[in-house]
Amino acid sequence: MSPATAHVTFFPEGKSVEVAVGTHLSRAAALAGAFIDSPCGGRGACGKCRVQANGALSELTAAERNKLTMEDLDEGWRLACQATVIGDTKVKVPFGSLQIVLSGIQQQGKLAPGIRKVFLKLPEPTVEDQRADVERLRAALGAGARVSLDAARDLGHVLRAADFAVTAVLAGDECFAVEPGDTRTALYGIAFDIGTTTVVGVMLDLNTGEQVAVASALNGQAAHGADVISRINFAMSGPENLAELQRAVWETINGVIAQILRQSGVLRERIYELVAVGNTTMSHLLLGINPASLALAPYVPVNGEARVERADRLSAAINPRGPVYALPNIACFVGSDTVGVIMATRVHDGDRVRLAIDIGTNGEIVLGSRRRLLACSTAAGPAFEGAEITFGMRATDGAIEKVWIEDDVKVQTISKGRPRGICGSGLIDAVAEMLRLGLLDQSGRLIAQDDACQALPRALCDRLVQTERGYAFVLATVGKQQVYLTQQDVRKLQLAKGAISAGIAILMKELGVGYDDIAEVLLAGAFGSYVNPASSRAIGLVPAFPLSRLISVGNAASVGARLALLSTEARGEAEEIAARVEHVELSSRPDFQDIFVESMFFPPPAVRLG
């Protein structure tokens, strides 16, 4: 018998998902592609994941009673990380709940998108005023305005069909479209985060800055390799392959746009701009630039700078004349997604030294302040996304997302489904708990079953078994089906976390700071939203800070893209950031191997316990 389910619909997107009863609203939102920030990691501590819900939900938790006022409760506010689904529910994700930085733009009156509309009632031509249509329009738009050839081609007809009352659409000083009548209220753009694995698009109303719709899809390039190196190798093995990779990512993007159009009912022609962030390889492939040099010493990008190109020249399925703005990259493996993280977290602008870690298919690390800012990338590998791990899987239904070990192992799966495998947050939880109980030692070796039976409860001892994949620890058993973690899996995790913590160590060394000098550690990416900060610290993925200094910032790269969509000033800032960040090439440092090997060890118990 399958578990009871319920439908949860998220607004303003209007996107609906079916989830198991008992699923947290925050998880349902993630499945629906509705992004809700949870800076405290879903512990109910920050109160940032407030949503307005109408339907059948669990009783209020203590955390909710603590964070919500009586008035809030009357209005139906809940914390998405606390409330679980009992029956069909409608949820309104308030603007600003996740978009603290974005709302800052509005509050400070900085909403200044690259695209703007101007409604004009032009004087009609007479024998005394025989100015050309283009000149007439330019005069009305004011000094410096230009009219593109496309707009000029429409102009004669549109002016006369609309009695000279038209809306000019401008990118900067260039009017690239004229629309009959007053269309000012219809002004949209989409911010894209182009991940190696996942492509996420968020449509914003450029008049208000509000999020109108969001959608995501798996990057269609995945057929040609899971990581950037295999994509680059594919691109290098034939000119038609580069074209194929470019086609694949645009097909994915256009699929996301199609979802957004369906959700929102907005006309394609009214989406006037697309802004994109991504790692450097994705940025190259998006623009059709061969990324070969990224994979060959001395590792240089072909293009680092921001690019603006017409949508139709990149086959972006928005208004064909609208611009596509691709944010600048920092270095070979530190892309515009990292620029987005910096923009969203404002690490570049603070007096205090802060550390930001964005773990996706690669791991990028940023350390510094307004005085000096360093960045590096680490070949974290896709272990945290579930790849390379025996029972690894993406964070979808049935993935073990949380693990506790007391007398026996307890797991929580996404949507409370039958355990099918383990995702990144579950993996880190499992290893942290196994370390705590001594199932793993500091070197990462799984305890021998004999030793375990002497020191640990029987239930745990029984979970240590020989499998066809070698010695392993069983996390869950459903019928004859087991989900376990092998010695080899632990080694993979050690390599991944070792690369990241070595990167952090080298940036700290380069900047000349110790742990006490770092005010905050910001965890970005989908990873950052769902991983348990305490577990991350326990395995030594992040330094041994008090938990109060570990902050989840969600998909900060996407927030950076949204900032660039809403503010040309933010674009200028992005370009300054890209130029200013000092890239530290780990592979060329003689000290890297040493620190890397050392970092593969797990922290001693004293550190783990904080």
Place this chain on the structure above:
Amino acid sequence: MSPATAHVTFFPEGKSVEVAVGTHLSRAAALAGAFIDSPCGGRGACGKCRVQANGALSELTAAERNKLTMEDLDEGWRLACQATVIGDTKVKVPFGSLQIVLSGIQQQGKLAPGIRKVFLKLPEPTVEDQRADVERLRAALGAGARVSLDAARDLGHVLRAADFAVTAVLAGDECFAVEPGDTRTALYGIAFDIGTTTVVGVMLDLNTGEQVAVASALNGQAAHGADVISRINFAMSGPENLAELQRAVWETINGVIAQILRQSGVLRERIYELVAVGNTTMSHLLLGINPASLALAPYVPVNGEARVERADRLSAAINPRGPVYALPNIACFVGSDTVGVIMATRVHDGDRVRLAIDIGTNGEIVLGSRRRLLACSTAAGPAFEGAEITFGMRATDGAIEKVWIEDDVKVQTISKGRPRGICGSGLIDAVAEMLRLGLLDQSGRLIAQDDACQALPRALCDRLVQTERGYAFVLATVGKQQVYLTQQDVRKLQLAKGAISAGIAILMKELGVGYDDIAEVLLAGAFGSYVNPASSRAIGLVPAFPLSRLISVGNAASVGARLALLSTEARGEAEEIAARVEHVELSSRPDFQDIFVESMFFPPPAVRLG
């Protein structure tokens, strides 16, 4: 028996034509599409049509003995308007013989084309210098330089294939192509004069300003009407018609480019820019802008300003990334060709008031000086190009091009062919001579045969006959075939010349100048090169000036396009001219009809005889 012929080959174009023995070199050059200016109208008076000839030509004329030194003669110099062909001849058209204004650019060191090439040996990347390829190139190009996405796409491969020694091709500050090695010597552009009837392209070497090749073709739009009004009507009768007209003109242009490539052996990719002038309708159709509003009161263009567009976006068959620069238009029927005439003649820059007349399918008139400049267009109609006249034809083999009347009529045909019809210059000559002898009166009425027989030689009286097209004067008879001018033909000419001289009169009135205030009358266009200034004056097409003030300037519009190709400063000047010229709309003036009717009369004998 057909007359003896000879081949004349013109260099540097290398284009060959077969002409009748006795043909002037200047006419052979025109047939070959090799433009030779003849400011004095082919009278041997100015010496500007100097060419170096090697072959069988006529004896030196008195004019040549007067204009050429012994040294010139030793080097083979002849005057193209004097020397006639006896046998096969090779002719070198020197740079500067026709291009007085163009050579001025070189002499004054003003050669500054929009396209330039820079050869660079870039430092190769190292682990210490991991700048992106684009950044590396930009740094070498200097402050302000940008690299287009197309160039960026090539850059990674080209740099590494050429050991980082490359030639950057720039339009302004934008590098739009990178070529391996040093290609600086291969840098070409083509200047086009897009006529309603004829399209002429001249390829220039942008390193030296020299003319490399020239070619022409009939405008393929002619299938949809001979004049601009019928083209506009066709464009208005369906959106696919606009596309067809744009396609047709680009097919014509690309055919001319193909001829130029064959003549010169230059690679298509090495032609980096195309500059075009044309009347306002041609400018609209070239850019794919619907010209409907040009034909409807209150007569306004859609686009007046200069336009730059990528070649591939206009299907121009040059380097697909190179720019197409279309010069600005002044008004509805005063186009960028008139801007070109002003640039070439520098009417806008002189202290003295000058009058420039460009007669093609329409007639545009410019009057003024550096203080104030007026322009108008007249519906001259294509009478001067042979249309609408019973035996009218274009200036090709067999066209009567010159007419003298003494005791009887003598005609000269192009290439000395059997008379088949009459072209513009022959028509003006014929009417001027008929006026002189009283065959036509001041009102344009053909003398009655009875009256003629009393006053004129018998041979002339016999030429006045009734034909199936009405009463007419026979110019030539070959067997049973006659070429004659009907009363109706004379009326057509009166309408055409009346429109032009009325335009001149109105501009003079508007500027407040009399005949004595006008220092020079400049006759531009193919018409201007071949018409006899005295005959023009005799029929009242141009004012009654001393012949010394009537100057043929040849295809000045094309020279304007060439100036814009060679000098960005000249483009700035073109844009200033277009903004500055005051357009006088003849149709809206209450005094136009009066002056037009008056202008249809021929001048009294005293004026005709100068």
